Amino acid sequence: MRVVELEARHVRVALRRKVTHASHVRTDTDNVVVRCKLSDGSTGYGEGVPRDYVTGETLASALDLLNRSDLAKQLDADVDDFVQAVHLAEKLSLATVPGDDRGIGGNAARCAVELAVLDAFGRAFGEPLTKVTELVAPELYRFRDRVQYSGVIGNPRGWKKRLYPLVYRLAGFSQVKVKVGIEGQDDVTRLKLMRRWLGRKIDVRIDANEAWAPTEVAARIQELEPFGITSVEQPVRHEDVACLASVRKQIGTLVMLDESLCGPVDAERAVQGGWCDLFNLRLSKCGGFIPTLRLAQFAKSHGLGYQLGCQVGETAILSAAGRHFATSVADLRYTEGSYDRHLVSEALGTEDLTFRRNGSAPALVGCGLGFQVDPVRLDRVTQRKESLLG
Template sequence: MRVRQLTAYVLRVQLRKPFRHASAVRNYSDNILIRAELADGTTGWGEGVPRDYVTGETAEGAIEQLLATPVSEQLAGEPASWLEVIAICDRFQPAALVDDPRGSYGNSLRAAVELSLLDAYGKLFGEPVSKAIEAYPGVAESLLARSDSVRYSTTIDAESKRKLWRSSLKMRAYGFRQCKVKVGADCDADAARMGVIRRWIGPRMDLRVDANEAWLPEKVLQHAKALAPFDITCIEQPVAHEELASLTELRRELDVPVMLDESLTSLHDAHEAIRLSACDLFNIRISKCGGVLNSLRLAMLAKEHGLGYQLGCHPGETGILSAAGRHFASVVRDIRYLEGSYDHHVLATVPTMPDLTFGYGGRAPALTQPGLGVELDLDVARGSLRDERVITVDE
């Protein structure tokens, strides 16, 4: 069954409250949505969340990139199996409109198109997207393990100190096992915040920190020492990407694992991090890394080199990306930390159905419906749509 048409939308997703970290303050997210339609009328949805300070992308730029891409040529064919669908997804390469030495510009668009195809063909085949992950050629059995449920971690952003005890107590009462805390460049302030958080969140919570590139290389050990009393299990992206090489030496003196996020956007980035011995874990995000298939490749590479990985998310993801992450997490094993499915907790209005927000303790069931198992409610989303373009694929 051929792809007949793609419809691209820019959706402005309002957040319930501003989300703060060292690199940005965000009140909304402009997302790129793709609706793929097959020749028989079967449709599928995909989503990408462009972040200009991570991969240089914007939602408007993603539309421009899609219009410049020869989609009729790249998406041609009538796939009858997951292997053939994967081949078409791999052929889709957004037009190179800018210099892209890291191979990440266009990743949000790539993710959105790929997910729309996996969703549509999953519905056509009557199988969930998780089956496509399991069918990926060359994936080692040691990387896969199907689970009936997953468990998400939570996050405390860079909010004021006076609110910390309330947020911490709430996370503890809700039964989470893991919590990420956003930290910044003020060592003393971060240590004071972590003291409040650890006091109220309890001694059993697995706490990790995310600096979002805020630390200078010469200050990393000082920051880590200040946070050591609070038993943190990971430091995410301590330095700016431009200072990545500094982590080679710093890791020899750190007693806590280092995770890369802004420095881990592509297979090029991953190979460079491995070459430099710059990290212990990858933060894989489906949109940032260019889709489910690229995310799987990154997990495979991490496993091959003895590294860990988490599956992360972006604030502002709708249920489309929540569903994609759920499918990934329910079949890929050894995910150290899992983020996502924050829908009702983060979004002012949830434009997808059914509701995929995790439950008590961050628990959520695996998705077994054909495709992604989620649909965009256009009636709810209509007022937030900022652009719409139709691209004919099958003339």
């Protein structure tokens, strides 16, 4: 069995509400969706979310990179079982991006291809994506039939400042992430209000999205610690990340890297520099399912924790991949994702993968990604198609 077709699409999906954080304001999302067809007719889909402020990718650069990467040659192989398919997917590499010393300039594009290949072969050989964890990282593998996702509070206005945390509390969420560092907002006042309406039992963490300068970051975190925060995510710009080694000595809160943790080079530098306690692992920014597993292995071997994150604008394709990761990888500190119908106008699936009342969602036990892409919905949001193979 072999890959006979590979197609990349630019899809644009409107968001149901404006999303604001310290790095960006977004009302829609431009994603890469890849379709992979095998010689037996099995078809798989993958997705990547290129963000120039995360991996340096844009939609245009991602598509250009896919066209320059000679994927037809890399995928020119007969595959006899799912183990071989996983090896084939792990070996996928894209063309070099000039000046990319971190090795992350094609991660979203690679994620889309890798997931499409794994989905297609998973369907052909009757294996779910959770099997990839068992094969690649058996020491991390622990299957769970359900997962509980975190809530997220961005920049609600007026009465919604009270409504959103109260809804999470009444719905039974156990974890909530609050965005901080947003221009024009008083974080102390906001977090005090959020904690009041969330109650004391919910685990609250904060995400600054690179908002603070090295000279102020320790003080900013210290003034929020009385509200019982359990971690602070990416408090400074990537260019300033080395300052976190000294900041960690001044605060009592765990530091998580996100924009500064996109690949193995980042991970090695973070450990050597003592910059963090936790990695935020997101499939798209980390280059796919298997590279993200490798980063989890690296974190665990160096005594660091990790969470599964997601990116604004993921459709059901990445939601499904994230569900497989979340239900098969042990020791995730926090879990984010599956916001589908709460955030995107077209989730692209034939079924709703959105988490339920308390953030809970079941494992996907079908083959490949375990759900079906709706071709009509996909066509509706497609802006452009390009053939990469076949």
